[in-house]
Amino acid sequence: MYFVAAALVVLSGLFYAAGNHEIGSLGADVCRYGGSFCDNPHYMLVAGGLAAAWGRFVSVR
Template sequence: MYFVAAVLAVLSGLFYAANHHEIGSLGGTLCRYGGMFCDNPFLVLVAAGLAAAWGMFVSVR
């Protein structure tokens, strides 16, 4: 679950950069398929936090 949280955190950064036109043509493609997340990259960051919290909750040590 930590891997999922890390991937979501990276995706949040990519959506943020795409929204501010900082990653070139990749940003246009990214915003075309994930327009809602380009407008609100905070939603993906919240999902990353929830995934990390869930991973801590279910980890058994």
Template sequence: MLFVAGALAVLSGLFYAAGNNDIGSLGTTMCQYGDTFCDHPSYVFVGAVLAALWGTFVSIR
């Protein structure tokens, strides 16, 4: 689950950069299919935080 949280955090950063037109044509394609996430990358970041919390609470050590 912590891997999923890390992946979501990276995606949040990519959507933030795509929303600010910082990554060129890749950003245009990303925002074409996920315009809500380009407008509000915090939605994906909140999912990353929740996944990290869940992974922390259910991990067995």
């Protein structure tokens, strides 16, 4: 679950950079397929936080 949380945080950064036109032509392709996430990258960040919290909650030690 921590892997999923990390992937969502990385995707949040990618969508943030694409939404602010910081990664060139790749950003146009990213925003074409994930337009709402380019407009609101914090959705992915919140999902990553929830995934990390859930992973912490269900981890067995």
